[in-house]
Amino acid sequence: MPQNTKVEVRRSPRRQRTVSAYRDGDKTVVLVPASFSRAEEKRWVESMLERLEAREERRRPDDESLQSRALDLADRYLEGLTRPASVRWVDNQQTRWGSCTPENGSIRLSRRLSGMPPWVVDYVLVHELVHLIIPHHGQEFWDLVHRYPKAERARGYLEGVSAAPRLEDGSSAEVAEEDDVDDDGGDVSSGLDRSDRA
Structure with missing residues (x-):
């Protein structure tokens, strides 16, 4: 077990x-x-x-199919404005759904997403793809993210998944503000932190 x-x-x-x-x-x-x-x-x-x-x-999708999916989403919703160099699943993201490093074009998704509906995974991929272009969460960033038609629905889904454990144990369901940059330098937070807004 x-x-x-x-x-x-x-x-x-x-x-x-x-x-x-x-x-x-x-x-x-x-x-x-x-x-x-x-x-x-x-x-x-x-x-x-x-x-x-x-x-x-x-x-569980493999890294190659995830990379292919990201390229398809970049072409479909972002008019090919970005091309990720690598997209892969990782096991070490317990508080984030995804992250990226714009300097080398890499995107990492938490393996916790692998059991979620495909449209939720697609949203996280689009979110990270946009971060390869725009590192902050300003209006221009959200305008690009919302080209993905299920963006709001997916954000709500992830917020619900993130809030559920806190609601079950009686903790506050309040949402914290998101950080834009990790403490380790270069990586941009997806804003998809489990405890933060998506």
Whole structure:
């Protein structure tokens, strides 16, 4: 079982032989028959987690398809004003959806996006593509971002995903102001920080 995986097991007296599992936010829900012993439950939970991970891995887009998608979006919505040198998934962005380095034309997207609707991933790509042209979040920046027709819908989706954990634990759902530049110099914040506005 992957570490740091929250698992909720739901026993059902109506369920006789089948076991199923699905992701619900940051946890995995496993549905098992109420008649299962603890040992059977443990074995099936581990098996279902492995199956889910394998299925998600097959569905997870690779860096090449992400790069191709970014080039298509740049042509379609930004009239080819920018061409990213590299676009890749990263695992080290836990508080950001995406980031870029305009100096070398690289874009990085948090792998947390890989399970989200394609139109949300496209929005983050467009946002980062625009940052390759305009490093700040001024009006000109947003005018270009809003060429993508689902920009507002995607921003709302990401804001909801970001707010959900704070709402569940009773923390403030207030949104912080966004920073434009990382502390490490060159990288431009996407403004798509999980705790910030998109």
